[in-house]
Amino acid sequence: MDDALLLTGDDLTVDDVWDVAVGGRAVALSATAKEKMTASRALLEESRGEHTYGVNTGFGRFVSESIPDDQAEELQLRLLRSHACGVGAPYPDEVVRAAMLLRANALAKGYSGARVTTVELLLAILDAGVVPYVPARGSVGASGDLAPLAHLALPLVGEGEAWVGGERVPGAEALARAGLEPVRLAAKEGLSLVNGTQFMTAMAALGLVRGRRLAIAADIACSMSLEALQGSLASFEEAIHRARPHPGQLASAANVRRLLEGSAIIESHRWCDKVQDAYSLRCAPQVHGASRDLLDYVGRTVAVEINAATDNPLVLLDEGTIVSNGNFHGQPVAFALDCLAIAVAELASISERRVERMVNPSLSDGLPAFLTREGGINSGFMILQYVSAALVSENKALAHPASVDSIPTSAGQEDHVSMGNAAGLKALQVLANAEASLAIELLAGAQAVEFLAPLEPGRGVACARAFVRTLSQRLREDRSLSADIERMAAALRDGSLAAAVESEIGALG
Structure with a gap:
């Protein structure tokens, strides 16, 4: 446990989320978090005699219904059961693991009144590799991700279902296999487990890591395509981009210049009579850069949200009060997820145009049709461009924002919702499509550059081509490239x- 991530509630990063959700890093509560949580719980217990939402009242429209003290624990259990009604295929394991981490970090802030033992059980389940079975559809992203978080929380009380060693089993059995005992929820703890934006934020955090990696891959792929199409480096000169100094544009152009350093291919046609390249090459820094800047906005939003208190009511220790509020509303994350989808979709869109130029002999400046020497008997890269076109077209539909929609819930009490979960699910699909599209460009670029031998590309492109060849051998005769x-x-x-x-x-x- 020496390398365990210690949760404070205040300093989690997206890289931490990736390391835990994907890399399996261990997690524990810090001493500071335990102190804050203990104090928060004490204040909550002191306030039990007051009329407090979710402690001694019903939920949503039932807020006016009083709950006697002897039913406080039963209220929390029934909350989980009633709210766990999601449908459809489950979230990917890494999204569930990220949501578990994020919920624990939110509770570690000491604003929720959850007990240390309850959060430690959540982290023990996470560390044991037990993954709650959580259907991915059913959250409108208003009072947080209620249905998904309820499914996530049920195994803590020995109910629901979870994956253990690839097998889907009842929650009680999952705990037993991990050597853990279920918890009996205290007042407000069920509400503390389900009130929050953790599933949409999990998708945003993991998606942001992937989006940033894709932005770098787009510059690499573009550089390889620029070599293959014998394009000009002139439009990437630093002075041009200083004249329009958007941060992403500057970074993208600088990447391409570095990737092309030492290129014999570029040098060979420095003095050719071609004046301008197509926009998919010449304007790549402007397009890639705009996506990068949008990802930076997403990053700022996610950095706040993964360390935010999104519970209702909030236990305010400094003020000594428990206050109903709206921090659970997912609108900031919903906007960010829609922007993530738009940014990534555009990287794929311009990439597909570069693939078209490489496979189309009318546009490729001497490359063989569809990047094959024996056209006719071989189709070469013909259908890879079709695949990229299909993915880009699908992304156009998926990039329509979900966050502009709202359907009131809870008999009008919750009369504006964010649809952040829908935005997240769409963003994950756009990411997968874009990764495949950029993969196609890299495969095509590696094939195309090799037709220009013995001229060699720049050092960065040469390294990228060598890496591609560790995953995909040069296409000489047709084979399935899926x-x-x-x-x-x-x-x-x-x-x-x-x-x-x-x-x-x-x-x-």
């Missing part, structure tokens, strides 16, 4: 492509 695309997409998702290139030329912006 697995090649999937392997390449996985390398974009886990960052291994960027890591390989950066090991050769240094960190990219």
Whole structure:
């Protein structure tokens, strides 16, 4: 446990979320968090005689219904049972694990009144590799992700279902296999477990890591395509981008310049009579950069949300009060998720145009049609461009914002909702589609550059091409390339492509 992540409620990062949710890093509560939580619980217990939402009242429209003290614990259990009514396929395991971490971190802030023992059980389940079974549809993202978080919380009380070692079992059995005992919820603890934005924020945090990796991969893929299409480096000159100094644009152009350093291909046509390249090449820093800037906005929102108190009511220790509020509303995260989808969709959109230029002999400046020497008997990369076009088209529909919709719930009490969960599910699909699209460009670019031998590309592009060849051999005769695309997409998702290139030329912006 020496490398365990210690939760304080205040300093979690998106990289921490990835390390725990994907990498399996251990987690524990810090001493500071335990102190805050203990004090928060004490204040809650002192206030039990007051009319407090979710402690001695019903929920939503039932807020006017008083609950006697002897039913306070039963109220919390029934809350989990009633709210666990999600439908559809489950979230990916890493999203559930991220949501568990984020909920624990929110409770660690000491604003919820949850007991230390309850949060420690949640973290013990996480560390044991037990993954609650959580259907992905059913949250409108207003009072937080109520239905998903209820499914996540049920195994803590020995109910619901969970994955253990690849097997879906009842919650009580999952705990037993991990050597854990269920908890009996105290007053407000059920509400503290379900009130929050943790599922939509989990998708935003994990998606942001993937989106940032994809932005670097887009610059790598563009550089390779620029070599293959014998484009001009002139439009990437630093002075041009200083004249319109959007941060993302500056970073993207700088990446391309570094990736192309030492290119014999670029040097060979420095004095050709081509004046301007197509926009998908010449305007790549402007397009990639705009996506980068949008991802930066997403990053700022996520950085706040993963360390935010999103419970209702909040236990305010300094003020000595318990106050009903609206911090659970998912609108900030919903907007960010829609922006994430838009930013990533555009990276795929311009990438597909570069693929078209490489496979189309009318546009490729001498490359063989569909990047194959024996056209006719071979179709080469013909259908890969179709696949990319299909993914880009799907992304256009998915990029329509969910966050502009609202359908009132709870008999009008919750009369404006964020639809953040829908935004998150769409964003994850857009990411997967975009990763496959950029994978196709990298496969096509590696194939195309090799037709220009013996001229060699720049150091960064040469390293990227070598990496591609570890996952996909050069296409000489037609074969199915589905697995090649999937392997390449996985390398974009886990960052291994960027890591390989950066090991050769240094960190990219």
